[in-house]
Amino acid sequence: MxxxxxxxxxxxxxxxxxxxxxxxxxxxxxxxxxxxxxxxxxxxxxxxxxxxxxxxxxxxxxxxxxxxxxxxxxxxxxxxxxxxxxxxxxxxxxxxxxxxxxxxxxxxxxxxxxxxxxxxxxxxxxxxxxxxxxxxxxxxxxxxxxxxxxxxxxxxxxxxxxxxxxxxxxxxxxxxxxxxxxxxxxxxxxxxxxxxxxxxxPAAYLKQFHRKYQTPEKLKELIAKARVEDWKSLHQMQxxxxxxxxxxxxxxxxxxxxxxxxxxxxxxxxxxxxxxxxxxxxxxxxxxxxxxxxxxxxxxxxxxxxxxxxxxxTNLDFADYTFLKNAEERYPIKVDLWRRIQGSRTALFPNLNCKDPVWNRLWRDVRVRRALSLAINRHEINMAVFFGLAKESANTILPKSPLFKPQYRNAWAHHDPEQANRLLDEAGLDKRGPGDIRLLPDGRPARVIVEVNGENSNETDILELIHDHWMDVGIKIFVRTSQRELLRRRVKGGEAMMTVFHGLDNGVPTADMSPEELAPTSDDQMQWPLWGLHAYSGGSDGKPVDMPEAIRLAALLDEWRLSKSSSERETIWHHMLELYTDQVFTIGTVNETLQxxxxxxxxxxxxxxxxxxxxxxxxxxxxxxxxxxxxxxx
CATH class of the missing domain: 3.40.190.10 (Periplasmic binding protein-like II)
Structure with missing residues (x-):
């Protein structure tokens, strides 16, 4: 067939x-x-x-x-x-x-x-x-x-x-x-x-840098000329x-x-x-x-x-649009607005592998993740930061994808602080301290340090709004700015409890594109870096997944990789999207923003x-x- x-x-x-x-x-x-x-x-x-x-x-x-x-x-x-x-x-x-x-x-x-x-x-x-x-x-x-x-x-x-x-x-x-x-x-x-x-x-060109094809004398000469240590470094550089x-x-x-x-x-x-x-x-x-x-x-x-x-x-963002559009009147340029395909322009990533045992347990409670998502007023973010031109959504795929369903976009993404408060109470955060901040099970105030790399001004603007949204449900956030590589090390080391980055890279997938972003597959995934590292390294590093819903996502990804038809792959995609958005492993804000x-x-x-x-x-x-x-x- x-x-x-x-x-x-x-x-x-x-x-x-x-x-x-x-x-x-x-x-x-x-x-x-x-x-x-x-x-x-x-x-x-x-x-x-x-x-x-x-x-x-x-x-x-x-x-x-x-x-x-x-x-x-x-x-x-x-x-x-x-x-x-x-x-x-x-x-x-x-x-x-x-x-x-x-x-x-x-x-x-x-x-x-x-x-x-x-x-x-x-x-x-x-x-x-x-x-x-x-x-x-x-x-x-x-x-x-x-x-x-x-x-x-x-x-x-x-x-x-x-x-x-x-x-x-x-x-x-x-x-x-x-x-x-x-x-x-x-x-x-x-x-x-x-x-x-x-x-x-290009084999004809590269063979001159390969030990199998080049004489030792000539190779030594080329290594010295390139100022590298050995033929491997020479070949890689060239x-x-x-x-x-x-x-x-x-x-x-x-x-x-x-x-x-x-x-x-x-x-x-x-x-x-x-x-x-x-x-x-x-x-x-x-x-x-x-x-x-x-x-x-x-x-x-x-x-x-x-x-x-x-x-x-490159190096342009929506915040530059007004200036660039005005420049059209003075210079021979044209400014167009394209739709970004990321699943969320800005998303929050609770670290399910963080070292703090109390926050680790809370992040693994779906009621907490859903509550924090419900507490966000995405309409306010859209109007204040994107002039109402973005789409309020969970971190998920876009309508341009043939796999899109409104239920994925809307999953726990409406503003409902009353339900958010109820879910947090049910999760054991029903006591309050000074400033009406909720108390953790060990008596500490519920203060979340959100770590950012500081490369995107939109993230700062959005976090200022989320600060107020979460204060309304008794959660206080502090923003810490770190250099990107340092931040990644802190996430992998379990020191960062929550980070901010953009959402899914590919928000317009087809059934024949891999759903690997929805399952633990890489240590770059800030919601489960150690699980991702374990999968990426073939089990030689990181930690095995120990959360049933994430295990299920990994199993579905394996099924997708063994599938033989587009219809099979489409069915698996929908199972993964439904589970991923319902579990709110990442907290999206808005997508389809303009570039x-x-x-x-x-x-x-x-x-x-x-x-x-x-x-x-x-x-x-x-x-x-x-x-x-x-x-x-x-």
Whole structure:
């Protein structure tokens, strides 16, 4: 039986054109040799079957023109990572409807959610002109994943299913296969993510840094030149893709970095071997160069408002909107508002693993968690902080998700201080002390220290309101600001009793996306860091889950991972969402808040209304910035 995912893959493969689109159109930046490099003709640089991006459809995009330099502002050198995220070149990736489709791959097949066969595009090349073939996958599997120097723990844990690694096969120069004995529905979503599971690397380039392929004498020379300790450090430094700091590392992205750090400006130049074209045969990206100018994070909004950025989405928040909108009258910029996809713009995380035995017991009492949620006046937060433009909600998925149900949004999220007081009394907090503050079972006043990283002014504003809401039910909060890494250490160490951060990363999931955020899976989950660490480490660290409802969520996640159909996965998703929201493991406030996205007035194909978030949107990635172009007639 062909699954929905199989049908999608096969359909996407058959819809790709099998013949050349007439004459391909090169950018003058390359065809006039403006880059100072001798290149083959465009037809020889493209795959035999390039990916065709069709524009001019219902989404309002238009076929564009080559040329121009895009300026963006970043808050530090590490933020060059945004280019591979928004370039969004993946083996397969999401479109605007959050459907998976082949990208770097020409096509793929999936059998029983266990066997994944990937077909590459003939003639596809890395940015240095070397061929992209199955050898690039074999190199990663054999010479990186299975090399104890480079991967001490062996292949990535996301590839281990029920303690068993997959079988990897090279079927021919353009075909590879990964197969498991049980389903692995996470596999394709891992590949399509903003920071994807990296199954392939430019082997022809990286072999010079590998002990297996390089002479000891030359390797020693390269190690000394790079000022690192050993060949492992050398290989890791030269192969870094999350932050593409090595200008010599070949890429498959739309733009390649031309600047080695440190620098105040990073220049990214069009990839002459990029695999996408528009329907008239113009090679993408339309824009030839991208400048990333390093600035103080605090000044980026002001600089954007004076026209110093042609495309800005980072280091902006809703609080900047009024200033930016007023700047439209003075500078050639356009300010749009996209919807953030987080499950809650600001959420509170009671630490179920905190060391304080009294608070630990209270946090595990669902009546306390529900009471604190009911005590919050979300309408006041929405009006005071977001001018009524957000949606009052628990920390859960958004209406844009096909899995959405109003009951998840409304679970214990209405303002009912009378019921909140009753639940707190029932939980044993029925005695009051000075200032009408409730007393804990050991006689201490019920004072909650809420820890924040201080990076978001909205959190401070919201906590001031929640302070008053909780005082009305006899709970007093104090806010402690800590540096992010210190805060995470305090949470994992059980020293922090409650923290504040945004809610679910992915508020627009489909049934085929993993529900792992709803179960203990990572030590980054501040409501149960030790349980998450135990799951993430395979039981070698942290503590096993000892709460029935969280155990049930973990079991449901295991069922999802073994499921064989979208309908099964959808059913499991709903069971998890119902349990997660009813138990109020995290306390949401509002979601669907607005995110300013600013661009030059002459920049085309930037959506006016978009969904903004890291996963699965890759910020702007699913909207294909390689199709953005400058309209010189604007």
């Amino acid at each position: 062909i699954t929905r995912r199989q049908a999608l893959a096969l359909l996407a493969g058959t819809m790709m054109p099998k013949t050349v689109l007439g004459a391909y159109v090169d950018s003058a930046y390359l065809s006039d040799n403006a880059a100072g490099t001798s290149l083959p003709p465009l037809a020889e640089r493209l795959p035999r079957n390039p990916r065709v991006i069709r524009l001019g459809g219902d989404n309002g995009t238009r076929i564009g023109k080559h040329g121009g330099t895009l300026r963006m502002l970043i808050g530090g050198q590490r933020d060059i990572r945004y280019i591979p995220i928004i370039s969004y070149s993946r083996l397969l990736g999401y479109n605007e409807k959050l459907e998976l489709e082949p990208d770097l791959l020409e096509r793929f097949e999936v059998e029983d959610e266990r066997i994944f066969t990937f077909h590459l595009r003939e003639g596809h090349r890395w940015s240095d002109g070397s061929l992209f073939t199955s050898e690039d996958f074999r190199y990663v599997w054999e010479d990186m994943f299975l090399n104890k120097d480079l991967y001490r723990g062996g292949i990535p844990s996301s590839l281990i299913i029920n303690g068993t690694k997959p079988r990897f096969e090279v079927l021919d120069t353009l075909t590879v296969r990964y197969s498991w004995d049980v389903p692995n529905p996470d596999f394709l979503t891992d590949i399509a993510s903003p920071s994807p599971l990296r199954l392939m690397m 192969s870094r893709t999350v932050r593409p700091e090595n200008p010599d590392l070949p890429t498959l992205d739309a733009w390649r970095n031309m600047t080695a750090p440190p620098s105040g400006r990073f220049v990214f130049e069009r990839n002459p071997y990029y695999h996408r074209v528009d329907e008239e045969g113009r090679q993408l990206p339309y824009i030839d160069k991208v400048y990333l100018d390093v600035s103080s994070s605090d000044l980026i909004a002001a600089k954007t408002g004076t026209g110093e950025s042609d495309l800005q989405f 300013p996205v600013v661009h030059a007035r002459s920049l085309r194909n930037v959506p006016q209304d978009g969904l903004y978030g890291y996963d699965p949107m890759s910020y702007l990635g699913v909207y294909r910035p390689d199709t953005f172009w400058y309209d010189k007639d604007a």
